[in-house]
Each structure stands twice: as structure tokens, then as C-alpha cells.
Amino acid sequence: MQFSLSEEEYLIQDTARKLAEDRIAPLADELDKGEGREAFLANLKLLAENGFMGLNVSPDHGGTGAGTVAFALAVEELGRACASTGVTVSVSNMVAEVIQAVGTDEQRATYLPKLTDGTYSAGAFCLTEAGAGSDPSSMRTQAVREGDDYVLNGAKLYITSAEYAGVFVVWAVTDKSAPKGKGITCFLVEAGTPGLVIGKAEKKMGQTGSATNEVLFQDCRVPESAILGRPNDGFRIAVGELAGGRIGIASLSLGIARAAMERAKAYVKERRQFDKTIAEMQGVQWMIADRETELEAAKLLILQAAALKDAGKPFAREASMAKLFASEAAQKATYTALQLHGGAGYIQDYPLERLARDARITTIYEGTSEIQRLVIAREALKSV
Structure with a gap:
């Protein structure tokens, strides 16, 4: 059994540790008090520039391509310095990975470079709802087809990075007649899309530097090309x-x-x-x-x-x-x-x-x- 890390993994771990100690840890207490947002976003940009927003994304799309072990090592170092920063990086990597895994060539080319180079401060993962937490198949957000578009209506809860995310991965019911969990489709919705509304910021017990918001979809219209993966395969x-x-x-x-x-x-x-x-x-x-x-x-x-x-x-x-x-x-x-x-x-x-x-x-x-x-x-x- 091999327990040793590769040279690249050691390098990523060491770089994460140095950035965490020099730039991220000094800001942790300020973020905990609800302050320092501008410096926080600057740190996210710096992390992106150093490859930490696409650790398991192919270099063809601007990622590091270092793999999941490197990702785990990096998030540990960031979490050791500031949990709010660590969770933002973890979720953004998850958004990038799902786009890489099931997105079209056009979707990858459009969104991955912006996530990995820091054009987008973060990505957001819109799955949880008030009545669909541990059981996401019970979601009520719907996407109804109108011509070549889909119109989304509903509300997502506890969405990490919603206030500064550049792209949202959103799950919605597209076939109400399908068995539970079978009629759900995944969409990519850009920040600023009409009908995408960032709701109230939650006042949390901890990780207060990381924004957590309700996200509302009010007649939010997206083209068919916004579907991520296959229709009704979102769950x-x-x-x-x-x-x-x-x-x-x-x-x-x-x-x-x-x-x-x-x-x-x-x-x-x-x-x-x-x-x-x-x-x-x-x-x-x-x-x-x-x-x-x-x-x-x-x-x-x-x-x-x-x-x-x-x-x-x-x-x-x-x-x-x-x-x-x-x-x-x-x-x-x-x-x-x-x-x-x-x-x-x-x-x-x-x-x-x-x-x-x-x-x-x-x-x-x-x-x-x-x-x-x-x-x-x-x-x-x-x-x-």
C-alpha cells in the first residue's frame, strides 16, 4: 500500500499552507465579526490565480488537474487557517467538477475558465430547499418549458457563496409525473439572470465569513442550452x-x-x-x-x-x-x-x-x- 504523496501533491500542500498562513489566517477573526469582505474576495482571487479553484479540473479548461488527493490536502490547510475560506473553495471546486463531468463543450468553455481564474469569485450549488434537505428528491422548485426556454420558479435555502457566486448549479423538477427523484433536471444559471434573486443572508453560529443565503427563482428564464447533463437526470x-x-x-x-x-x-x-x-x-x-x-x-x-x-x-x-x-x-x-x-x-x-x-x-x-x-x-x- 502506497502512503506517500507525489511531488506535485507536496507542492500544492505547501503552497496552500503558505498562502493560508500569510494571507488567510490573519483575516479569519475579522471575517468572523462580519467584516473584511473585500479582503476575503481578494484572497479568493489569489487562490484562483494559484490554481486552487480547479484542483481536479483539466488544464485544458484552466484547472490544475492535480486530483482529489491534492484537493483534500489543500482544503485541510485552508480550513486550518479559516473555515469560511475553506468551505468557499471546496464548494467552488465541486461546482467546477460537475460542469467538467457532465457539461457540454460549450458549457465547459464558458464557465470553467471563469471559475478557475477568479473571474467568478465562487460557484454556488443550489440543491437544498426548506422541505428538501436530507431528501433532495422532495424538492418543489420547478422548471417549465416554454418554447426553447425553461422558466424556473421556487426557492433554495442555505446556499453557500450566493452573494458573490458567478454561476449557480440549480436543480428543479421538470417532470412532475415521473417517479420521485426521476423528473429532476440540473441547470446552469449565471449571476444577474433576470428572476434570479439573492435573498436574505442567514445569521449563523459559525463560518460567518462565508455568505449563506436563500436564493429565489421568480420566473427566471434560461435557454435549453443551460441544461447541465441530460433532462430528468439531475438527481x-x-x-x-x-x-x-x-x-x-x-x-x-x-x-x-x-x-x-x-x-x-x-x-x-x-x-x-x-x-x-x-x-x-x-x-x-x-x-x-x-x-x-x-x-x-x-x-x-x-x-x-x-x-x-x-x-x-x-x-x-x-x-x-x-x-x-x-x-x-x-x-x-x-x-x-x-x-x-x-x-x-x-x-x-x-x-x-x-x-x-x-x-x-x-x-x-x-x-x-x-x-x-x-x-x-x-x-x-x-x-x-
């Missing part, structure tokens, strides 16, 4: 892309957790109680040992899923395992790190309370922990 596309997106969120979770544990380890080696550092206390050592073991296991699960995806092999089960384990490990790591800081961890002068808030959503978006368990169990039972 299959969504399921496939969610599996890849889970690798990104697992990597983001790991980055947040590593940031928390790095601070905790430094703190316990300095903090003295009972005439010794608390790092010398066995109880503290065991807490650190457990969390470090879990994070190493999370890393291996993530890299396994990423390597399978790069090899063109089935990876949905492994991606769900990685996302489940890494996101839940991040909950334990951030709260352990906060606990090890004592009262100081609860104060905003230290980053632990922000990291704990940022980590909380990772067990929810891109499929809840409960959904991951259903996916894993379904796949496991197939082999019996």
Missing part, C-alpha cells in the same frame, strides 16, 4: 457530486480540528498549575492522545476516499465514512481544546470558541452524520 448528478463534496468537508473538518489541537498543545505546555505544566498531567496527556489518534484516523479515511476517486473506482461509501468520522472528530477536538484552555477557551481573545462554532456545521452540511450512516450501512449490507 443522479446530485448524488454523485455530493459524494465528492463530502471529501471536501471531511478535509475542512480535519483542518479546523488540527488548528484547535495545535493551540491546545502549545497552551498546555505553557500553562502551570500545582507547580507544573498541565501538559505533565496524565489526564491531559490522555485527552490529547485520544484526539490525535482520531485525527490521524480521519486523515487516512480522507486520503483513501480521495485516492479511490482519483483512480476512478467507487468511493461513495469511503467518502461518507471520511465525512462522518472527520466531522465528528472535529467536534471532539475543538471542545477538548477549549476545555484544555479552561476559562480562557471561552473568551473571544482566544480562537477556540470560533473554531468550536466553525466545526459544528460540519456534521450537518453536505449530508448530516445520520445520512452518512445510512449510506455506509446501505453499502455495507450490499456485500452480505
